[in-house]
Amino acid sequence: MNAKYVNAAPLYRQEQEFERYGLHISRQNMANWTIQCADRCLAVLYDYLHEKLYSYHVLQADETPVLVNKDGRPAGSKSYMWVYRTGRMHTERQIVLYEYQKTRNASHPREFLKDFNGVCVTDGYQVYHTIEGEREDLRVAGCWSHARRRLISHGFVKTSQKCRRKARRGKVSIIP
Incomplete structure (x- = not known):
């Protein structure tokens, strides 16, 4: 995982490197190990940081399109990466969380922010204002x-x- 995410070495290059050392470790195995590690270990950290995010009074939220090649849809289908982060005034402990979703539907930030009380700074996308209208403990501010x-x-x-x-x-x- 370090080689892939810190050193930006794709799995196919790692597979070739292992082959040069006489080790036969397929990309599929490495991909499966990465997924298992994320499910078992990183999900716990993500959930902890998600809960910790709620302790901040001001959050920032945005979503951006990403093209996916799988996920049961045609190659190049548009999905969305949602990002939630602490404001820049909290320089000592920044939290940035990403959440992949197939759509830009209001249900995604509604679920992610369900226990958040405070101000959410956004780009003005209407779904945030829709959620603000449903709750008294959430305010939306423009960026x-x-x-x-x-x-x-x-x-x-x-x-x-x-x-x-x-x-x-x-x-x-x-x-x-």
Whole structure:
């Protein structure tokens, strides 16, 4: 697992390396071991961090599309990786958790955030506001990057070409 995830060595290269040493360990075996390790060991750590995440008052959430080759659907089907993290004000103990889902449905953040009480900073995707409307202990706040982009795109903030390039790269906040 270290070679795959820390050293970025794909399983097929590890298989070739083992073959050079006379060891016959297939990619399939290594993939199965990785899955078993995740199920037995890493799931416990993930659940602990998920529970710990609830102790923070402010969380950030976002989702991004990923293309998958399996999962019972045609190759290249769109799925989503949801990410939940502590805010940057908690620099001493950052928690970042990823959750793979087949859809962008509201049921996913609803389930993930079911025991969270506080503020969830998001990009404005409607499902978060839907969940906020269902609960009194959850507030949704907008992310500054999205607010900045909207102000610039609507012409409320006049910027030079150089400042617009910096803003697109996220290097500056709102520019006077």
